Amino acid sequence: MQASIKKKRDGSMDLRLDKDAASAMFASVLFASRFHEGIAPLARVAEDELLGAGDLAWRKDLCQ
Known part of the structure; x- marks a missing residue:
């Protein structure tokens, strides 16, 4: 398992x-979302991306 954050x-x-x-x-994000609305x-x-239904415009607005 490897990760890089810049x-x-x-x-x-x-x-x-x-x-x-x-x-x-x-998996951690989905689990944590059950206990915290934020x-x-x-x-x-994450779920949209896993299902291949990601909408880039919606994600950009959400993360601003």
Whole structure:
């Protein structure tokens, strides 16, 4: 499992994960979203990506 996180000057992050790391991260986000409403939007993004129904415009607005 490998992950690389780089912070950018504009406050965003570049996150690169291999398949195992991505699966573990998404599973953690989905689990945590059951207990905290603030994480639910991130869980929706993760779930959409896993199902292949991601909408880039919606994600950009959500994460602003």
